[in-house]
Structure formats: C-alpha cells, structure tokens
Amino acid sequence: MKLLIIEDEPEMLENMVQTLERQHYVVETASDYKSALHKIGVYDYDCILLDITLPDGNGLELLKALKSSGKDDGVIIVSAKDSLDDRLEGLNLGADDYLPKPFHMAELHARVKAVLRRRHFEGNQQINIGNVAVAPESREVKVDGNPIVLNRKEYDILMYLITNKKRLVTKSALAEHVWGDHIDQADSFDFIYSQIKNLRKKLEHATITIEAVYGVGYKLEVM
C-alpha cells in the first residue's frame, strides 16, 4: 500500500512517516503545494494524507486538482483548523475523511485502514488474526470458528486494537475512538477498564491477548 503525506510541518511529517512505515506502508512525502501537485500528477496512491494549510497554497485546491484529473486516490484531510466549513467543503470535494489535529497515532492508523478497506472492497473480507476471525460487514467475531457475542463497545475496542495490533494504544485514544469525541473531558479514562475486562473474558480461548501497558494503555499481542 502506498501512501502520500502532504504536510509542511517537518516534525509532524516525521512522526507520521515513522508510525505509518511501522504499519508496513510505503510512505512518500511532500512538504509544499508545488511538489505535492507534481507527485499526485505523476503517481497513484492508495491514500493521501492532506494538510490543507500549506505555505504556498491551499490543500483543498490540491484535492480539486486530484479529483478533476479523474484520480480515485483515497484522501484524508489533516488539519489544525478544525473548522466546520473546511470539513464540509473537503468532504464535498470528495475527501474520504477529515482528521483534526492533534490526533493519536492509533486514530491515524484506524482512519487510514478504514479508507484503504473501503477503497479496495476489503469491507466484506474477513479479518483473521491468530485464531480470531472478524467479519466487519456483519460485525461478527469468531474464536476458533465459534461465534462470540460482543456488545458495540467491546467490538469497537477489539477492532481498534486489531487495526493497531502489536502497537501501543493509549487509553485516551481508545476512549475517544470508542466512546466518542465528547467523552474526552471525562475526569479519568479508568472507566474503560471494565469493558476491557469483559472483552478479555470473552477472548479467553483466543490466541490474541490484550495486554495492559502500565498506566498508559493497551496493546494487542498475538501468541
């Protein structure tokens, strides 16, 4: 899978490259409007991460240029300007998603993965990890072929951890993803523990485990 990150902030760019390369994507970068325009004109990407405030132009113009040339690359707008207008305009212009800064790395992976799944009709495909099989379409989970019943939150947690398998997922990233953006001001994220506990119980025969990283978050490991 080939990704293009268009981002003018060097450190931001470096973080994104680092984390996405660890997800085994091929990552290319552009840090200004001109080089980005050149790259999207010449190459095809599975997913483009697009910062809309560039020093020499507006990212939305890049999106327009991309769509008008008939290309079908997936696009996620990444913006520090969490503005409703930009979000609406971006989505209307054909962007797949809008990710406001600051975001968690785990959330970035989830969004990229979701776009790639949609683009490549992977939505119907079963995800296999260890002896666990997940059917994203029907939200069904099987362990060793035996279906297990998960509630909405347990399923969302599992999917999020699978998307970020073998990687650290912080408690706040998990809480914001599963419980919604608005839970973020809750006084503590310790409440997610009870759902993790239930999920672990339901996965006791699975060859995947949810490990706690002390004080910080969780990590899905495959045995």
Added chain:
Amino acid sequence: MKLLNHTSKYLAILLVPLITIWAFIFYYAMLDEIYDSLDDGLENQKILLLQRLPTNPEILEHTDLELWNHSITPISKTYHDQFTERYSDTLMYMLNEKDFEPVRTYETKMAYNDVYYKVKFITSMVEEDDLIQDLVTYLIVLYAILMITIVVLNNLMLKKIWKPFHSLMAQLPNFRIEKNHQIQTKDTSIVEFKLLNASITTLIEQSRARYLEQQHFIENASHELQTPLAISINKLELFLENTNLSESELNTMASILDNLGRLTRLNKSLLLLSKIENRQFTDEEMIDFNQLIITITEDFEDLASHKHIGLKVESIEQLHFQTNKDLAIVLLTNLIKNAIVHGQQNHTVTIGITHNSIVVRNYGLEAALDSNFVFSRFKKISTDKKSTGLGLAIAKAISEKYRIELSYSYTSQHIFSLHFPSVS
C-alpha cells in the same frame, strides 16, 4: 424620575414663590394706582364745587356727607390757617351691602366771601378683601394653566426634541457585543445629540473591533497550539512504543500524556467557545432530543458505573427542536458529564424530558452552588484537576445561541434545566 418630569417639577416649585412675589408687587402697584385716581377724582370734585358755588350758593348748606358725598362745615380763621388738607381711609355703613365698607375721604378747606369752611369729600373705595380674594383665585387659575401648559409642552416638544436620545437609550440595554447588533442613530439637528450619536457609534465600532480581534486572537492562538500539541503527543506515543520503560518511567510518561491531553481538551474547548460566539455553526436540523439523549447516555454508562452512579432517562414527552447537531450533542454531553463527574456515589443522575424542557438532576455537594458563577469560564466547582472549567460556559453559550434558557437550582439535588422556547 424622567428628565421630562424633572424639569416640570422644578418649574412647579419655582413658580410658587415667583407668582407670590409678583402678586404682592402687582397688588400694591394696583392699589397705589387706584388711590391715585380716587384722590384725583376727589380733588376734581373740589374744583367743580368751587366753580359752581357762585351760581349755587345752596351748596354751602350741604352738611349731610352721606347724602351729598361731601360736607361743608364753617370754621374759624385760626383753624383754617392751621389746617392742612389730607386724604384718609375710613369705614362707612353701606346700605346696599349692609356692612361697613372702606371709603376714601378728602378733607380740605376753602374761603368763600370771607367765610372759612372745611370741606370733606368721600368716595367709595375698592374692597380690599374682595380684591385680594379675587386676585388669589385668579392667580391660582393662572398657576394651574401655566403648569398644564408647561407639562403638555414638555411632553410634546421635549419628547420630540429628545427623540434621538430616547431612541439610543432604548437600544443600549439590549446591546450585546458578542451579537452583531447594530445601533441605529436618529438624524438630528441638535449639536449635542449629533455628538452623542457620533460618540456612541465610534465607541461601539471600536469595542466590537477589539472584541473581534480578541476572538480571533483566541481562535488563532488555539489553532497555532494544535500542531505543537500534535507533535508532542505523537512523539511521546512513538517513544513509548520504541522504548522499554520501567513502571515508574511509564507512570511519568502517562502523566505527561495525560497533561498534554488536558491541554488539548482545554484548547479545543476555547476554540469551540470562540466558534460558537463567532457564529460558525450555521447548519441546523430538527433534532430528536429523546433519541440523542439515549445515545449520549449510552456513551456515559461506563463512566457512570465506574463511579457507581446510576443513569436514568425519563422521557415523559417527545422533544424536537431545530439546532446544529454538533452543538446539541456538546450541550447535552456537557450537562450530563457535569452531573456524572460531580455526582455522588450510589446515587442516580436523572435526565427528565418534556415537550419543552430537559432537566438534569444529580446528588452531590450538599449545598447550592453560587448561581452567579456556575456558568462562568474557569470557575471550577470542585478541585478536580481534570475539568477544564469551560464545560458549563460552553453549555451556556450554546443555549444562548438558540434562546434556550439554561438555569441552575438546588433543592437537595443540583438541577440544571433547559427550557426550550416554543416554536412559532
């Protein structure tokens, strides 16, 4: 007291001594004139008498003063020489009035054919008591007419003259700097009002410019903070993955991440608040609040049960209202979150919905909060370090945007109520 009545009041007070003094002066001036003319008349009678005397010697026999209005009495030469003529007032019984009335007398002397006479003339005079009574009556009438005229003129004329001022005064109490209200000034030819209009227009323009500047400053500052925050959080997340840390090191990292998270939330809240005030949420749709509250409470169930707090939604009636969906979610989330965060263990947070209200109740501190500050920014009710102190301020800003009345009260439970305006 209105300015209009103020001037009338002072005029009313001032007119009393003024009219009184004027009455005295007028009275004495008039009386003086009357005496003067009476005395002239009496003197004229004397001249007439002297003229007629040669042809009518029987005049000398007129001794009955009351009959002839003059009397002639012979006197000695000595008395005649010493006598000086004089005017005086006296009383005489009037048959028509059946009372003693004042009369003016003129005593003088004359010599006719070497006989000396004292001559006395009388003429009836004004009745002073009647004069005074009349004067007082007419002055009271004058005073009343003056006052009525002044009040009516004040009300008609001054009202017209002060129109630009009153029009300003009517608009100023409703002026809110955060709303894009325009103050309409009325054209006027009066210099003072022109100045007032110009000053107020300038004042408002400048204040609004400063206000917008400040709003944009907050917005820009918040935007500028997003990228460094994102970089820091992401670097830490990568660092945590790449490095094997001991438990205490992990604890430190977790604390840094937590605090960066707090900073992010605070920043987002500030941004949201200034966006609401800058009216950046224009999309509206009909929201089913019953359904929305059920969805939100589902998200909060885990937090509530973690804190051993029950969550109960009482949908008594259906509530639909036109708002921006994101803001409706933020409004209810903040109120419900507030109730849970400050709620008491082993008690229930109740959310009641009627066709025009949503009431969130929670048990907590057993004392009412200061309702003046509940919705103020950065007024933290508890010592909870994770709350941003902006949640209720945001709820207030959203409810004001849609004219929903958000109020707080305390009756053994803390009650936050939303009253929706009836849809016209």
